Amino acid sequence: MATKELLFVVDTDIPHRKMMVGWLQDQGYRVKVFDNGELCLNMLDENPDAICLDINMSAGLDILKRLKLANRDIPVLVVTENEAVDSAVEAMKIGAFDYMAKPVDKVRLKINVERAIEMHTMVNKIQRLQGELKETYSYKNIIGQSDAMKQVFAQIDEVSAININVFVHGESGTGKELVAKALHFNSAYKAGDFVAINCGAIPEELQENEFFGHEKGAYTSADDSRMGKLEVANGGTLFLDEVGEMPPKMQVKLLRFLQDKSFERVGSNKKIHVDLRIISATNKDLENAVRQGKFREDLYYRLVVYSVFIPPLRKREEDIPILINHFLKKYKSDISKKITTVSSYALEALVRYTWPGNVRQLENEIYRAMVSTRTDTIQIENLSPEIQKFREGHVGEDNRFIPVPDNQESASTVIPVPMAQPLSSSISPATRPTFNEIEKHAFLEALNRTNGNVPQAAKDLGISRATFYRKIKKFRSVN
Numbered sequence: 304m305a306t307k308e309l310l311f312v313v314d315t316d317i318p319h320r321k322m323m324v325g326w327l328q329d330q331g332y333r334v335k336v337f338d339n340g341e342l343c344l345n346m347l348d349e350n351p352d353a354i355c356l357d358i359n360m361s362a363g364l365d366i367l368k369r370l371k372l373a374n375r376d377i378p379v380l381v382v383t384e385n386e387a388v389d390s391a392v393e394a395m396k397i398g399a400f401d402y403m404a405k406p407v408d409k410v411r412l413k414i415n416v417e418r419a420i421e422m423h424t425m426v427n428k429i430q431r432l433q434g435e436l437k438e439t440y441s442y443k444n445i446i447g448q449s450d451a452m453k454q455v456f457a458q459i460d461e462v463s464a465i466n467i468n469v470f471v472h473g474e475s476g477t478g479k480e481l482v483a484k485a486l487h488f489n490s491a492y493k494a495g496d497f498v499a500i501n502c503g504a505i506p507e508e509l510q511e512n513e514f515f516g517h518e519k520g521a522y523t524s525a526d527d528s529r530m531g532k533l534e535v536a537n538g539g540t541l542f543l544d545e546v547g548e549m550p551p552k553m554q555v556k557l558l559r560f561l562q563d564k565s566f567e568r569v570g571s572n573k574k575i576h577v578d579l580r581i582i583s584a585t586n587k588d589l590e591n592a593v594r595q596g597k598f599r600e601d602l603y604y605r606l607v608v609y610s611v612f613i614p615p616l617r618k619r620e621e622d623i624p625i626l627i628n629h630f631l632k633k634y635k636s637d638i639s640k641k642i643t644t645v646s647s648y649a650l651e652a653l654v655r656y657t658w659p660g661n662v663r664q665l666e667n668e669i670y671r672a673m674v675s676t677r678t679d680t681i682q683i684e685n686l687s688p689e690i691q692k693f694r695e696g697h698v699g700e701d702n703r704f705i706p707v708p709d710n711q712e713s714a715s716t717v718i719p720v721p722m723a724q725p726l727s728s729s730i731s732p733a734t735r736p737t738f739n740e741i742e743k744h745a746f747l748e749a750l751n752r753t754n755g756n757v758p759q760a761a762k763d764l765g766i767s768r769a770t771f772y773r774k775i776k777k778f779r780s781v782n
């Protein structure tokens with residue numbers, strides 16, 4: 304059965320309050336009574352669906368103002384003394400949903416509460432839809448142009464609409480949660496909630512409660528019943544983060560749940576059936592955990608029906624420049640500085656660095672660099688010292704190729720180059736130009752012609768971008 308709505312009644316007039324509460328409970332509402340506005344304000348986290356507030360009690364209007372300031376969109380029905388028209392008008396100005404004169408009429412109370420709840424439900428729904436829109440958009444915010452990321456996008460397209468359990472793995476900070484959300488918001492379960500449980504962060508003894516919830520009296524401290532995450536996620540997606548950390552006892556319980564998608568709250572033997580999608584993730588080697596007997600094999604096969612692997616950032620360097628552009632745009636308004644470019648040295652260092660913390664670390668680095676730069680460009684000295692070391696000439700004896708960003712619009716994708724001198728003036732007439740000099744001239748000339756646009760320059764010369772970059776490196780080291 305759906306839980307009936309929760310109402311708060313704040314009134315110091317005990318006989319009148321008792322009468323209202325009795326009527327409301329007869330309608331099946333859960334009612335909490337307060338004889339003090341402060342207490343009510345402290346309990347807003349319980350998210351009541353409506354509040355009935357007597358504004359004739361001391362500081363009644365002040366409590367109403369603070370309820371509105373709390374900005375929870377909870378409708379407040381005020382109760383006024385029959386003759387206190389002024390305070391009713393004042394209450395409506397502050398934002399009361401409606402007012403009722405004392406003694407409150409039973410039918411009017413019923414109708415007003417129903418309207419208030421209807422409005423609250425609608426506001427919640429609109430907010431959820433807005434959030435959903437934002438999140439759907441965030442699928443577009445998974446940035447990547449590497450083949451590896453293209454494969455991830457194709458996998459999201461392939462499985463988001465099918466209700467199979469998906470397992471997302473990759474190092475820390477590679478975007479596992481982002482992918483899980485994209486799967487959710489592109490699935491049939493998107494109308495429900497995306498509910499995450501971090502299996503590594505919840506103490507073992509609390510996990511059962513977290514998953515299944517409890518009934519009142521299940522423990523000495525359980526003075527109220529509470530829904531578990533499985534119930535909250537009903538109709539939506541349950542995201543099991545760090546699933547490899549799940550304690551063995553909980554693994555057995557989860558397996559039992561997966562067999563028929565039903566469970567009991569702690570302290571109850573009533574079966575609750577839910578329909579939800581499960582996505583799990585880990586940055587650890589789950590197969591190895593299975594081999595070592597730390598993770599149940601039967602559970603592994605239930606969770607890993609389809610798996611998506613997100614490679615570490617150092618294995619997809621070509622994503623780095625567009626991620627940088629993405630973060631420059633993302634934090635532009637936060638930082639209120641106009642930073643549009645990254646110097647070529649800084650870009651080189653950022654591309655060559657090995658990013659143990661992956662995209663999360665890159666995001667933090669760009670944010671930090673944006674804060675520290677005083678110009679419109681992120682320079683090598685704005686980067687963390689360990690990243691600065693990766694600038695060409697310091698590291699990179701392995702001759703790693705520096706990829707070229709594809710996006711041509713941003714200045715950060717354009718490598719500044721020295722002007723090419725006409726061949727005749729740069730070489731003494733007495734000496735014949737060496738092959739190297741001719742080659743270098745052709746490169747500089749192509750770069751000048753294309754305003755430093757490497758892909759175009761490489762194309763003009765009929766060579767690959769990789770070769771182009773190797774040559775530039777060679778010319779720089781000769782200088």
Ligand SMILES: Nc1ncnc2c1ncn2[C@@H]1O[C@H](COP(=O)(O)OP(=O)(O)OP(=O)(O)O)[C@@H](O)[C@H]1O
Binds near residue numbers: 482
């Ligand atoms: N491809 C991407 N495009 C844009 N932002 C990304 C991308 N990948 C990761 N991020 C950003 O990096 C941060 C970390 O991502 P997320 O939390 O999804 O990583 P994770 O793999 O779950 O990490 P952990 O294993 O530490 O939990 C987030 O701020 C996310 O928005």
Ligand SMILES: [Mg+2]
Binds near residue numbers: 479480544
């Ligand atoms: Mg995560």
